[in-house]
Every structure is written in C-alpha cells, then in structure tokens.
Amino acid sequence: MEWNFLAAIGRVALRFMRSVGHLSLFTVQSFKHIVLPPFYLRLFLKQLMFIGYYSLPVVGMTALFTGMVLALQIYVGSSRFNAESAVATIVVIGLTRELAPVLSGLMVAGRVGAAIAAEIGTMRVTEQIDALVTLSTNPYKYLVAPRILAGMITLPMLVLVGDIVGVSGGYLVATESLGFNASGYIKNTFDYLEARDVISGLVKASVFGGIITLMGCYHGFNSSGGAQGVGRATTNAVVSSFILILISDYFLTVMLLK
Amino acid sequence: MPMSGNAKISLKNVKKSFGNKHVLNGLNIDIAEGESVVVIGGSGTGKSVMLKCILGLLEPEEGEIFIDGQQLVGARPSVQEKALRNTGMLFQYAALFDSLPVWENVAFGLIQAHGMERGAAKHIAIEKLALVGLDADMAHHSPADLSVGMQKRVGLARAIATDPEIIFFDEPTTGLDPIMGDVIDNLIRDCTKHLGASTLTISHDMESAQKIADKIALIYKGGVVWMGPADEIDHCGNPYVEQFVRGDINGPIELDILKP
Incomplete structure (x- = not known):
C-alpha cells in the first residue's frame, strides 16, 4: 500500500520532470530559430496583425472598463480618509504596472493562445507539420518562431494602448460621475507617474506575450489523438498560459521593484 | 535480402520500437534508380513507420537508411534536410496547408526549399496542376x-513540383472511389515515368x-x-503473399482480432 503510494508520487514526479524537459528543449529550439536565418518576414507580419491588431478591441474593452471600475473603487476607499486626490495616481500606477499587462495577457491568452494551439494542433494531427518537414522546411522556424517573436513585440504595444484607454476610462468616470476637475485629474495622473511604471508594465507584457505564444505552439505541436487531442491542447495552452502569467507576474514584480 | 550497391534508397537492418511493441524488426529494402516499389501489408505491420x-x-x-548513398540515421538535421530536398511526398490525406491557396501549396517546396521567386513558382505550380488534370x-x-x-491531385502536384528524383506515396488510393483511385494510379504512373x-x-x-509497381x-x-x-x-508461392492477396483470414499471417 505504502509502496503503491510512493510509486504514484514517483510517477507524477517523473512525468512532471519529463514535461519540464520537453518544454525546455522546445523553448531552446524555438528561440534558436528566432535568431538564426532564414527569417519568414511575411509570416511574421501576418502574426503581428493576428496577435496585435485583431486583439485591439478585446484589450481596449478590458482596459476601458478596468480603468472605470478602478476609479470608482479607489474613490470609495480613498474617500474614507480624505485622500480622493490620490485616485488619479493610483489608477494610472495600478493600470500601467499591473492591471493592463496582466489582464491584457489573460485576454490575449484566451484569444490568441487558444487559436495558435488549435491551428498548430490541427496541423499536427492532419500531418501538415510532417508535410513541412518533407518540403525541407523547419516547422520551428516556419510555425513557432514568427508567432513567439510577434507575441513578444505586440503585447507591449497592446498594453501601451490599454494603458491609455484605461486611464481615459478612469478619467471619464472621475470627471463625469465623481465630480473631479478635469485638468486637476490629468495633472495628478502625470505628476506622479514615472517612466519605470510604464516600462515595467511593458517588460511584463513582453514576457507574457512570449509565454502565451510559446504555450500555444508547444501544446499544439505536441497534440495527438485527433479532434479530442486538439481540444485538449487548446485547453492546456490556455490554462498553462494563465497559470504561468500569474506566477511570472509575481517574480517579475519582485525583480522590477528592485 | 539482396542489397544493390548503388540503390537510390536503401534500408539496412532498420529497427524501431514504441515501448514494448517492436514495429520494425531489422527491415531491409533496396530501391534502384527509376524503380517503382510498392510495399504492401496489413494495418499495423510497420509500413507507415518505415x-x-x-x-x-x-x-x-x-x-x-541511405538516400543516394548518404547515411541519414543519426545524421545532422542539415544533412537530412539536404537529402529530402530531392524528394517529394504524397500523404494519405494529402496534408495540404489549409492556410494557403492551392497554388501556394504546390509551389511551397519551390519557394521555401529552392528559394524560387513567387511569380516563377506560381507559373510552375499552375503547370503541375495541369499535369494532374486541374485547371x-x-x-x-x-x-x-x-x-x-482533388486534394489528392493537388498533393500529387505538390509532390512532383520540384521534379524530385525520389517520390514517396502513402496509401495514395485510400478513401477514394474506384474510378478516382484509378485516375490517381494513372497519374502516379505517368508523372513518375515522365x-x-x-x-x-x-x-x-x-x-x-x-x-x-515494378516490384512489390x-x-x-x-x-x-x-x-x-x-x-x-x-x-x-509465398504463403504470406497468397494469404494477403486472397484476403483470407486463415494462413501464416496472424491478426490481432479474435477469429469467429
């Protein structure tokens, strides 16, 4: 009985180590092909459009309503000790440092990570990835590298847009329903904002972009077992992206606060 | 199994297992230049793995495994990539790229592996599509x-697009009606002879x-x-061949199913 229990723990540990090993090798291969020629510019631009441009509505909506809610909630809290003037500053810092990158990352993981895993997973089970190899085309270079690079570049851009939209949302709520003076709110927003607040959010976004696209590609690439396998790959890509975004967010915050 | 010294493709004592299942048990096969070899066998006998x-x-x-005398097992990826540049492959379900139009599927090898300009590659792709009866x-x-x-025919056009010296066909007539199967067989024979x-x-x-086939x-x-x-x-006179050709459940070929 005890031995069975120990064996079960051992099996889980071995499976975990094997997965970590596979993912590490996959990551190394992917980044190697990002930096080594040939480069597929056409595919990269296509991914920039898909990951970046087409995610604008979902990121914009998320940021807008987050900014609006943030202004309301912070007003409720700060008014308890007469610190209403801090609303603008807390909204902008909260958004740029934390909420815009994390929420955009989670939204893009749902939209893009799932789509990448489903597309590459379908290519795997329909032998399209094998076909690439027989046509002397490296699938890491053709499928994985353009997506990861596009993810790492576009997510900071999306977050920058999200920062602006979110702050605008906070401004709208503050001036239209909380009675803030417009110029005073804007002054408070920018007076205490530092470049590192924005940059730390953009650095996080770039890492999240890498995580989302890497997870999508990895789970899609290793999918098997037909439609069910593709479905599983898609779920795993989204769930693992969510978890890794939240875990890495903590460690990135600790690193960037130093 | 005889080995020809100048075989175009040669497999020597190839073994491949998945866990405890030994799928290839020292497989030997030689294919001479210009020769058409068809490997037959039941499901799960190792054809696709080969x-x-x-x-x-x-x-x-x-x-x-040798292609044009170049040993490929354990070789660097660049060596394998170079050897495959001279080959074409028709997959069982065509494995066309959904994200690309038909002509780009056919021209894929010309553009990606041979660095051909897209306009010229498109021209060749349309010629190859005509060869397989698609306008x-x-x-x-x-x-x-x-x-x-039609997908199979596009797959065939893609397989011959680069005028390869070696072409592989994976179950080319599976899933087709007898008439379309015959059309594909004729196209394969004509294109490869050409x-x-x-x-x-x-x-x-x-x-x-x-x-x-020249040889089976x-x-x-x-x-x-x-x-x-x-x-x-x-x-x-080979009992295995006779059983397979007759499609008889009785004989030296053991099936992984319960006999009625």
Missing part, C-alpha cells in the same frame, strides 16, 4: 473547398499496387517477407 523513418520524422533505434482556376481556391480526390523518379509507395490496395514487397511484423516483380505476385 516511411516516417526514411523521411526523418522518426528515428530508428538501429540500422542504416488554373483551381489555383486560387482554398484546399478546404476541394473534394478528397520524371524518371524512383518511387516508394505504401498501400494495402492490391489492384493499385500491381498497376504502379510484402511487410509483416516489421520485416520484408517477400519482394519480387509485380507480375509474379499472383504465382510467387
């Missing part, structure tokens, strides 16, 4: 818009095999149990 090993999609545990209007369609038979290519086909369709090899339990000229298969 093909995947040759294409570098799977790594054998033992043995050697230029089809070139801009998505593969998803085509019937299974190119002078060496071909390796895996199939379990005896009629198709006899139509396109029967694979069973991961090894070749008979190989000979296609026209001798009906009276070769």
Whole structure:
C-alpha cells in the first residue's frame, strides 16, 4: 500500500520532470530559430496583425472598463480618509504596472493562445507539420518562431494602448460621475507617474506575450489523438498560459521593484 | 535480402520500437534508380513507420537508411534536410496547408526549399496542376473547398513540383472511389515515368499496387517477407503473399482480432 503510494508520487514526479524537459528543449529550439536565418518576414507580419491588431478591441474593452471600475473603487476607499486626490495616481500606477499587462495577457491568452494551439494542433494531427518537414522546411522556424517573436513585440504595444484607454476610462468616470476637475485629474495622473511604471508594465507584457505564444505552439505541436487531442491542447495552452502569467507576474514584480 | 550497391534508397537492418511493441524488426529494402516499389501489408505491420523513418520524422533505434548513398540515421538535421530536398511526398490525406491557396501549396517546396521567386513558382505550380488534370482556376481556391480526390491531385502536384528524383506515396488510393483511385494510379504512373523518379509507395490496395509497381514487397511484423516483380505476385508461392492477396483470414499471417 505504502509502496503503491510512493510509486504514484514517483510517477507524477517523473512525468512532471519529463514535461519540464520537453518544454525546455522546445523553448531552446524555438528561440534558436528566432535568431538564426532564414527569417519568414511575411509570416511574421501576418502574426503581428493576428496577435496585435485583431486583439485591439478585446484589450481596449478590458482596459476601458478596468480603468472605470478602478476609479470608482479607489474613490470609495480613498474617500474614507480624505485622500480622493490620490485616485488619479493610483489608477494610472495600478493600470500601467499591473492591471493592463496582466489582464491584457489573460485576454490575449484566451484569444490568441487558444487559436495558435488549435491551428498548430490541427496541423499536427492532419500531418501538415510532417508535410513541412518533407518540403525541407523547419516547422520551428516556419510555425513557432514568427508567432513567439510577434507575441513578444505586440503585447507591449497592446498594453501601451490599454494603458491609455484605461486611464481615459478612469478619467471619464472621475470627471463625469465623481465630480473631479478635469485638468486637476490629468495633472495628478502625470505628476506622479514615472517612466519605470510604464516600462515595467511593458517588460511584463513582453514576457507574457512570449509565454502565451510559446504555450500555444508547444501544446499544439505536441497534440495527438485527433479532434479530442486538439481540444485538449487548446485547453492546456490556455490554462498553462494563465497559470504561468500569474506566477511570472509575481517574480517579475519582485525583480522590477528592485 | 539482396542489397544493390548503388540503390537510390536503401534500408539496412532498420529497427524501431514504441515501448514494448517492436514495429520494425531489422527491415531491409533496396530501391534502384527509376524503380517503382510498392510495399504492401496489413494495418499495423510497420509500413507507415518505415516511411516516417526514411523521411526523418522518426528515428530508428538501429540500422542504416541511405538516400543516394548518404547515411541519414543519426545524421545532422542539415544533412537530412539536404537529402529530402530531392524528394517529394504524397500523404494519405494529402496534408495540404489549409492556410494557403492551392497554388501556394504546390509551389511551397519551390519557394521555401529552392528559394524560387513567387511569380516563377506560381507559373510552375499552375503547370503541375495541369499535369494532374486541374485547371488554373483551381489555383486560387482554398484546399478546404476541394473534394478528397482533388486534394489528392493537388498533393500529387505538390509532390512532383520540384521534379524530385525520389517520390514517396502513402496509401495514395485510400478513401477514394474506384474510378478516382484509378485516375490517381494513372497519374502516379505517368508523372513518375515522365520524371524518371524512383518511387516508394505504401498501400494495402492490391489492384493499385500491381498497376504502379515494378516490384512489390510484402511487410509483416516489421520485416520484408517477400519482394519480387509485380507480375509474379499472383504465382510467387509465398504463403504470406497468397494469404494477403486472397484476403483470407486463415494462413501464416496472424491478426490481432479474435477469429469467429
């Protein structure tokens, strides 16, 4: 009985180590092909459009309503000790440092990570990835590298847009329903904002972009077992992206606060 | 199994297992230049695994695989990539790229592996589509818009687009009606004769095999149990071949099913 229990723990540990090993090798291969020629510019631009441009509505909506809610909630809290003037500053810092990158990352993981895993997973089970190899085309270079690079570049851009939209949302709520003076709110927003607040959010976004696209590609690439396998790959890509975004967010915050 | 010194493709003692299941058990096969060999055998006998090993999609545990004298097992990826540049492959379900129109599927190898300019590659792709009986209007369609038979023909056009010296066919007539199967067989025969290519086909369709093969090899339990000229298969005297050709449940070939 005890031995069975120990064996079960051992099996889980071995499976975990094997997965970590596979993912590490996959990551190394992917980044190697990002930096080594040939480069597929056409595919990269296509991914920039898909990951970046087409995610604008979902990121914009998320940021807008987050900014609006943030202004309301912070007003409720700060008014308890007469610190209403801090609303603008807390909204902008909260958004740029934390909420815009994390929420955009989670939204893009749902939209893009799932789509990448489903597309590459379908290519795997329909032998399209094998076909690439027989046509002397490296699938890491053709499928994985353009997506990861596009993810790492576009997510900071999306977050920058999200920062602006979110702050605008906070401004709208503050001036239209909380009675803030417009110029005073804007002054408070920018007076205490530092470049590192924005940059730390953009650095996080770039890492999240890498995580989302890497997870999508990895789970899609290793999918098997037909439609069910593709479905599983898609779920795993989204769930693992969510978890890794939240875990890495903590460690990135600790690193960037130093 | 005899080994020709100057075989276009040569497999020597190739072994491949998945866990405890030994799929290839020291497989030997030689394909001479310009020769068409069809490997027949039941499901799960190792035909597809053999093909995947040759294409570098799977790594054998033992043995050697030569293409044009170049040993590929354990070779660097660049060596395998270079060897494959001279080959074409028609997949069982065509494996066309959904994200690309038909002409880009056909021109893919020309553009990516041979660095050809897109305009020139498109021109060749349309020529190859004509060779398989598809007109230029089809070139801009998505593969998803085509019937299974048309997809197979586009797959064939893609396999011959770079005028390869070696072409592999994986179950070329599976899933097709008898008339379309015959059309594909004729196209395979005509295209490969036109190119002078060496071909390796895996199939379990005896009629198709006899139509396109110079030689037929029967694979069973991961090894070749008979190989000979296609026209001798009906009276070769090999009990495995006779059972397979007759489609008889009784004989030396054991099936993984319960007999009634």
